[in-house]
Amino acid sequence: MFGYYLQLGLRSLRRNPVLTTLMVVGIGLGIAASMTTLTVLHLMGSDPIPWKSDKLHYVQIDNWDVNNPFSDDGRPPDQVTYRDAVALMEAGKADKQTAMFKLALPIQPENPEVKPFQALGRVTYADFFAMFEPPFAYGGGWDRKQDAEHARVVVLTRESNEKLFGGQNSVGKTLRMNGVDYSIVGVLADWKLRSKYYDLTNGAFSDADEFFMPFTTAIDLKQRASGNNNCFKSPGDGWDAYLESDCIWIQMWVQLDSPARLAEYHAFLDNYVAEQKKLGRFPRPLNNRLLDVNQWMRDQRVVSRDVQVQTGLAFAFLIVCLVNTIGLLLAKFTRKAGEVGLRRALGASRNDVFKQFLIESGVVGMTGGLLGLLLTGLGLLAVRALYAEYKNVAHLDWSMISITIVLAIASALLAGLYPTWRACRVQPAAQLKV
Amino acid sequence: MLKMTHLQKVYRTHLIETYALRDFSIHVREGEFVAVTGPSGSGKTTFLNICGLLEEFTGGEYWLDGVDVRGLNDDARSRLRNEKIGFIFQSFNLIPDLNLFDNVDVPLRYRGFPAADRKKRIEESLGRVGLASRMKHYPSELSGGQQQRVAIARALAGSPRLLLADEPTGNLDSLMARGVLELLEEINRQGTTIVMVTHDPELAARAHRNVHVIDGQVTDFDDEPKLRNAAHDGSPNPTAIA
């Protein structure tokens, strides 16, 4: 019978092209709007590293001005100082840890055909690669020993390796950056990140890093960070004064493999701050935080307010489309009162009529869903055009596709409940003309 | 009161010409109760529509209460219909979402009577058909006979010159039908001209005279009104009102 009702439903759609078009377009538009925004919302906020997002924690300690809080709502500063980063690294109390900052360096390719260019990269410790697990095509990261030795090594990304060496295995080759030669120890494979979640203070959707080099080496070469730098008082003159100052320009991540380790590290941090207070630093009350990846993303509002408003709006629009569909289905089914009367007279029970019309609603939903899917694709295209930085975020994946179809059918069924119920109540006798 | 001469109604399609009425003439005097009879397909309904200004005709003349209706535009015909004619339909045609009061109110609103005037007329009219107590009820709560009575009340409320009835008892059982017919006779006695279209010969017999229609033409044109024998219903000898 299901197949029979399906057939009836499809045939009925064809017989009434205007009404069908109105319904299908209505549902299609509503679904497209909702799914486009939902996709963006979902992908923007989705867990970038779900198998260990609760193990990676962002270190926040409050070294800020006693007279002015860093943030009006009591949140501690969003970066740490050089002194504290190095101290925490040297203490080594986490299972893995890395301090990092953003650095722009001119790359001077050996290949005369490639002009020198300015590259944006990340300055970090060896543990970065084990913590954030970027995939390697050739070679690997450096090790802690090389950190200690201030080794002049570099890891390239697939894109920069493509640009410099045509994509070949360049491990072992030399790369000159800002007049200094580095040895290439690894080349990453494609690392499609939806957002740069490990560096939210410099923009979640900013350009991808092009190289990685050791923290200790960059400091050795007196390279000033290219990212956000925040000081609450003048640091004094010169490089050394800057390193000693309370200016914050470094991001610090730790990996803690169990809740027990997390508690331990919390205690360690509190202790560290207490020690610093004795030295006259950290005048503000204790305010340490160790948010994990998802918490940190929420805290830094990776999913912007605008995206949230747009999603809410799209669903409100879907509701209007559904109310519209209820009306149209009501109109459609009421017109078929004669057919219902006839079917009932010929032996259909109320239940049979109910099933028939509910399935017809479902068919409308399915068709609308397919249209909606198409329109969602277009919608995401438009989103990519409007928000250039969302190019990795505005894409349909299989889970979103299935949600689209299910949402369409479910909404159509919901919309069809009342009209179907009304259709069942038709009295056969009243409809049959004598 | 109502005079049609050589009336003609033709339906033309690409291929066929159909004469619904051909050379149809009828003259109804004021106060008459005329039945127009004939088999189905004879053109009775077309006559009714034209008589009630619901349709236009293609030839001949039609004078209603001294007004030549040819050349009247749609608005003028609506006005004329509203003022002069009261309709009674076979299927009652009451508006289901309105109560009896509002149903009878409909033609009065189009007339433009003020609210107090309308209220008075409606109450009087429903009273005349014996349904004043059920003013706030809805048509679905009434029997067929009662619904037709409301329709009659609606037709009378505007004090029409002519009552046009289309098979008024067609959808009623014999008991209700008798009641409705008696009501119509009563109304006629009080001075309203009635033209009733029916295919029921028994019904037709109750009228003063019959006009028989076959194939769009009148075959039994009777110019003299038949006066009822006073002995039949016990009322004094009625005089024909000119």
Added chain:
Amino acid sequence: MEIRPILSALMRSKVSMILIGLQVALTLAIVCNALFIIGQRLERMDRPSGMNESDTFWFGSNGFGQGYDANAVQLSDLALLRQMPGIAAATSTNSVPMSNGGWSTGINLQPKQKTSTAQTTLYIVDAQGLDAYGVKLVAGRNFKPEEIKTVKFGDRLQPAAIIVTKALADKLYPDGDALGKQVYMDEEPPTSTIIGIVERTQVPWVDAEFIDYSTFVPAYMPYGNSTRYLVRAEAGRRDEVMKEVEQKMSQSNTSRIIGKMRTIASVRSDAYAGDRAMAIILGTVIVALLAITALGIVGMASFWVAQRTRQIGTRRALGATRFDILRYFQTENFIITTLGLLVGGVLAYALSLWLMQNYQSPRLPWYYVPIGFVCLWVLGQLAVLGPALRASHVPPAVATRNV
């Protein structure tokens, strides 16, 4: 006008009325708030930066290698730029308005203040700075060439003379006598003297609370091996000059990389890309919403006309003119729309309140809802016109047709 009978008839079959009314209500609530948000964004995008945006562009130079003398390069670059034809003014700088990156600091009236009197951004320029930015001096004077200090990267600026925007001057000295006054850029002396006031210049961050508080500082201060320049071309010559500058700069010194030339117009465009996107998205939804609601009205009304053909014929038979029938349907639609709008008005304010609480947006101005009322009344009446006209053409003879 037969409002009462129409209303009473509607009450008998509430469902269809509720369906249309609900669509109208939701549409009003959403459209009013969405239009308001669009208005706010457009207002935001409209704010003048205070600098010349049509003739200006900026770019950076990044030197490499040890022994690169950024200060010397800066001076020679400026000399080169200033002798190029088509250039009205050029300056070295660290940032421009709307670029989202720069230097911010506090300004104090007293030494060792606990909280700054005002927050400001620093534009580190030379004597052609104001000219290159195209900002207007409204009091005092410009920097003299001899006042431009050369500062080594990492050292404190400590400018003896500064030029501030009028908004900042008024904030520091509400009595309007900021000119000649001394302020503290650091906690300790020396102070900086306000020698000039410009009309207006925004800070690089478009969301900053202190958006109009900018300070021009006279110095040559590269950022490591990086130097940046702002160029104002002669009117109408920006694009050709940009190409020439890129070429000349790249050729003049091979130990550095010339970064992408960016017009200030494109800086503005990037800064407000998010607002523009939001406005476009909201605008699209508004149009779609109005279209769906209008189509819904057309659909339902057509359905009702079809359902009530007999009733229409009867009314005509009883004396209604075509216009009476038209008016009936228009009135019915008006009533339904009005009921929907009343609910919608409440929803609009509720939505506005919710947005205020959760997104810190301002309150919806009172005139949005009444204007929305009018627009949706008109939309509804236009939508129902088609079916209503069809209804009015139902022939009176329908009344005598047998069921």
